Amino acid sequence: MTQGRVRVVLGMLGMDQHEVGARVVAGLLRDGGMEVVYLGKFNTPQRFATVADEEDADVIGISVHSWEYLELVPELMKLLAERHSRVPVVVGGSVITPEDEQTLAGLGVAAVFGAGATPEAIVEKVRALGASS
Amino acid sequence: MKPFYTREDAGGRDDSKPGEFPYTRGIRAKRGSWIQRGLSGEGDAKHSNAQLKALLAKGQTGIDVIGDSPTMGLLDPDAPLARAAVGSQGVSLSCLEDYRELLDGLPLESMTISSSVPAPFFIAGLALVAKERGVPLDALRGSVLQPPFYAEDCGYAMHLPFALRMRLACDSIEYCSRQLPRFHGYLEDTYFFSEVGLTPAEEMALGFLQIRHISKELVRRGVEIDRFAPRIAILVNCSMSLFHEVAKIRAARRIFATMMRDEFGARDPRSHSVVITCHTSGLSLTAQQPVNNVVRGALQAMALVMAGVQALEISAFDEGYRTPGPEAHLVGLRTQQILELETDVAQVIDPMGGSWFIERLTDEMEEEIRSLVARFESRGTPEQLCDRGVFAAFFAEAMDRRHRALSSGELKQVGVNVHRLPPEEDRLLRGEAEAKGRPWHSAIERSLERKRARDPEVVQRGLDAVAAAARDRDRNLMPALVAAMADGLTVGEITQALRRGYGLAEERS
Numbered sequence: 040m041t042q043g044r045v046r047v048v049l050g051m052l053g054m055d056q057h058e059v060g061a062r063v064v065a066g067l068l069r070d071g072g073m074e075v076v077y078l079g080k081f082n083t084p085q086r087f088a089t090v091a092d093e094e095d096a097d098v099i100g101i102s103v104h105s106w107e108y109l110e111l112v113p114e115l116m117k118l119l120a121e122r123h124s125r126v127p128v129v130v131g132g133s134v135i136t137p138e139d140e141q142t143l144a145g146l147g148v149a150a151v152f153g154a155g156a157t158p159e160a161i162v163e164k165v166r167a168l169g170a171s172s
Numbered sequence: 173m174k175p176f177y178t179r180e181d182a183g184g185r186d187d188s189k190p191g192e193f194p195y196t197r198g199i200r201a202k203r204g205s206w207i208q209r210g211l212s213g214e215g216d217a218k219h220s221n222a223q224l225k226a227l228l229a230k231g232q233t234g235i236d237v238i239g240d241s242p243t244m245g246l247l248d249p250d251a252p253l254a255r256a257a258v259g260s261q262g263v264s265l266s267c268l269e270d271y272r273e274l275l276d277g278l279p280l281e282s283m284t285i286s287s288s289v290p291a292p293f294f295i296a297g298l299a300l301v302a303k304e305r306g307v308p309l310d311a312l313r314g315s316v317l318q319p320p321f322y323a324e325d326c327g328y329a330m331h332l333p334f335a336l337r338m339r340l341a342c343d344s345i346e347y348c349s350r351q352l353p354r355f356h357g358y359l360e361d362t363y364f365f366s367e368v369g370l371t372p373a374e375e376m377a378l379g380f381l382q383i384r385h386i387s388k389e390l391v392r393r394g395v396e397i398d399r400f401a402p403r404i405a406i407l408v409n410c411s412m413s414l415f416h417e418v419a420k421i422r423a424a425r426r427i428f429a430t431m432m433r434d435e436f437g438a439r440d441p442r443s444h445s446v447v448i449t450c451h452t453s454g455l456s457l458t459a460q461q462p463v464n465n466v467v468r469g470a471l472q473a474m475a476l477v478m479a480g481v482q483a484l485e486i487s488a489f490d491e492g493y494r495t496p497g498p499e500a501h502l503v504g505l506r507t508q509q510i511l512e513l514e515t516d517v518a519q520v521i522d523p524m525g526g527s528w529f530i531e532r533l534t535d536e537m538e539e540e541i542r543s544l545v546a547r548f549e550s551r552g553t554p555e556q557l558c559d560r561g562v563f564a565a566f567f568a569e570a571m572d573r574r575h576r577a578l579s580s581g582e583l584k585q586v587g588v589n590v591h592r593l594p595p596e597e598d599r600l601l602r603g604e605a606e607a608k609g610r611p612w613h614s615a616i617e618r619s620l621e622r623k624r625a626r627d628p629e630v631v632q633r634g635l636d637a638v639a640a641a642a643r644d645r646d647r648n649l650m651p652a653l654v655a656a657m658a659d660g661l662t663v664g665e666i667t668q669a670l671r672r673g674y675g676l677a678e679e680r681s
Contacts, residue, residue: 052256053253053256054245054247054253054257055241055257056327058327058569062568062572063575064655068646080329081329083253104263105610106256106608107257107611109256110255110611111256111610133492133493134492134493135593136608140541146492148424153459154459154460159581
C-alpha cells in the first residue's frame with residue numbers, strides 16, 4: 040500500500056453482464072474507506088493486469104456471475120506472474136462453488152467469496168490484503 | 173397497504189368484462205390455456221436443437237431461445253472477448269447455418285418461436301430458414317424483443333449508438349409488419365431491466381415510455397398503427413409481490429388499450445388488446461437453498477395464470493448459477509402443467525376481478541405508471557435520457573435501494589438474510605444447480621472454418637452493401653441484412669459493417 044488508502048481495481052471479466060454484485064461490492068469497499076477504481080463490464084485479463092499496473096493497485100477484485108472466470112482468471116494469474124506483479128487477486132460471486140474455490144486457491148487467488156459471504160468478511164479481507172501488499 | 177379493504181376502496185369505474193375494452197380483465201372472453209415454455213439455449217445450435225426437441229417431447233407448447241453472451245452482444249464466437257463465453261448462458265448463433273441447425277425438424281408452422289437474440293438477426297435467420305423449407309412467412313408466429321432504450325445499461329449491451337439501436341428496432345418491426353404479419357416483431361421486454369430491482373410500477377413506466385416512442389416513430393414513417401399495434405406484446409417480470417404483479421398486468425392492459433385508441437387512433441380491437449407474457453423473476457431466486465426456488469416459481473406462476481398471461485416461463489431453481497439445466501427445465505414445465513391440469517386457477521378468467529383490494533390496487537398502479545411516464549418524458553427525449561445516463565442512474569439507484577433493503581432486513585429473503593442453513597445442510601438440488609459446462613471451443617473452430625470456406629469477394633460485396641444501406645438513413649436495413657445472412661456473412665461481420673456505415677470504429681475491446 041502506497042499512501043495510506045487501499046486501492047482496489049474492481050470489475051468484471053469477459054462478457055459477463057450481471058453487474059449488481061460488482062456495484063454492491065464497490066459501494067462496500069468505498070464505505071469501508073478504500074479507493075475503488077471501477078472498471079465495470081467487458082474487461083479482458085490483459086486489461087485488468089494493465090490497469091492494476093497503471094493505477095498502482097493494492098488489490099484486484101473480480102466479480103463473476105458467469106462461468107467465464109474458470110478460463111479467464113487462470114489467464115490473468117499467468118499474465119501477472121509474467122509481469123512479476125504481486126498484487127493479490129480476489130474473486131467473488133454466487134456462481135462459485137466450493138470446488139471452484141479450491142481450483143482458484145490453487146492458482147494463487149488470494150481470497151474467494153461465494154454466495155454466503157458477509158459484507159463484513161469481504162471488506163475486512165480486502166483491506167487486510169491491500170494493507171500488506 | 174391497508175390491513176383490509178372494503179367496498180368503498182374499490183373505484184368501480186371500470187365495469188368491463190374480459191375481452192372488452194379496455195381489456196383490464198383479459199384480452200379474451202373465452203377460457204384457454206397459455207403457452208408453456210422454458211428459457212432454452214446452450215452450447216452450439218445442434219445441441220440446443222436437441223434440447224428444444226426434448227422439451228417439446230415433455231409437453232412444452234412453445235419455444236423460447238436465448239443467445240449466449242457473444243450472440244446477445246453481436247460478437248462472433250471467435251472474437252477475443254467472446255471466447256470464454258461461447259455456448260454458456262445461451263446458444264451460439266452467428267450465421268445462417270446456425271439457424272438451420274437450431275430450427276431443424278421443428279414445426280415452424282404450428283408453434284410459436286420466441287427469442288431474446290438481437291431481433292434483426294433472429295428475424296433474418298428464421299425467415300431464411302422458413303423460405304428454404306417452403307414455409308410461408310405469414311405462417312410464422314412468435315416474438316422477438318426490442319430493447320433499444322435500455323439495452324446498453326442492463327445486460328444486453330450491443331455497443332451501438334442510440335440512433336442505430338432505434339433504427340434496427342423500427343426497421344425490423346416494420347419489416348415484420350409487412351413480411352411476417354402474424355409474428356410479434358415488437359416484444360416490449362420489461363423483464364430484463366426490471367431485474368435491477370425496479371418496482372412493478374417503475375418497470376411498466378419504462379416499458380410504456382418505449383412503446384409510446386417506438387409507436388410514434390413507426391407512425392411518423394408512415395406505417396399505419398393498425399398494421400403493427402396488433403403485433404406488439406409485452407414480456408413482464410413477476411416478483412414475489414404477487415398481488416401487485418397481478419394489478420400491474422391488469423393496469424398495463426388498460427393503459428395500452430387507452431393509449432392505442434385515444435392517442436394513436438387505432439381502430440382494430442386487436443390493436444387495443446395487448447398480449448402479455450411473463451418470465452418469473454430471477455432476482456427473487458437465491459443461490460442458497462436452491463430447492464426454495466421451486467416454491468417461489470410455483471407461487472409466481474399461479475399469480476400469473478390468474479392475471480391471464482398468454483405465455484409463461486418460470487425462472488428455474490438453478491437460476492443463481494446458470495440458464496436452466498435439464499432437471500430445472502422439467503420442474504418448471506411440470507409446475508405449469510400442474511397449475512393447468514390439477515388446480516382450478518385457470519378455470520375462470522380473472523378470478524381476482526371484483527376484489528375490492530385488487531381493483532383498488534389496479535387503479536393505483538395505473539396512476540403511478542402514468543405519472544412516472546410523464547415524469548420521464550418531462551426530463552428530455554429518450555435519446556437524451558439514454559445518453560445523459562438518466563436511465564443508468566435510475567437503475568443504479570434501484571440496485572442500491574434493493575441492497576440496502578436486504579442488508580437492513582427490511583426486505584426478507586429466506587436462506588439469505590433470514591432462516592439460513594449452514595453449508596453442510598444446504599445440499600438439496602445443490603449438485604444439479606452447480607453443474608457447470610465448459611466454453612464450446614468447437615463452436616469457435618467451426619465459425620473460423622466456415623469463414624475460411626467462403627468466397628472473399630462475396631463477403632466483401634455483402635459487407636459493402638450493408639455499410640451502404642446503413643449510410644442511407646432512409647432505407648430499411650432489413651433487406652440488406654437478410655441478403656448478407658443468406659450469403660453466409662456472420663452477425664459480427666454485419667454489425668461491423670453497420671458500424672462502418674455510421675462512421676464508428678470497427679474494432680472494440
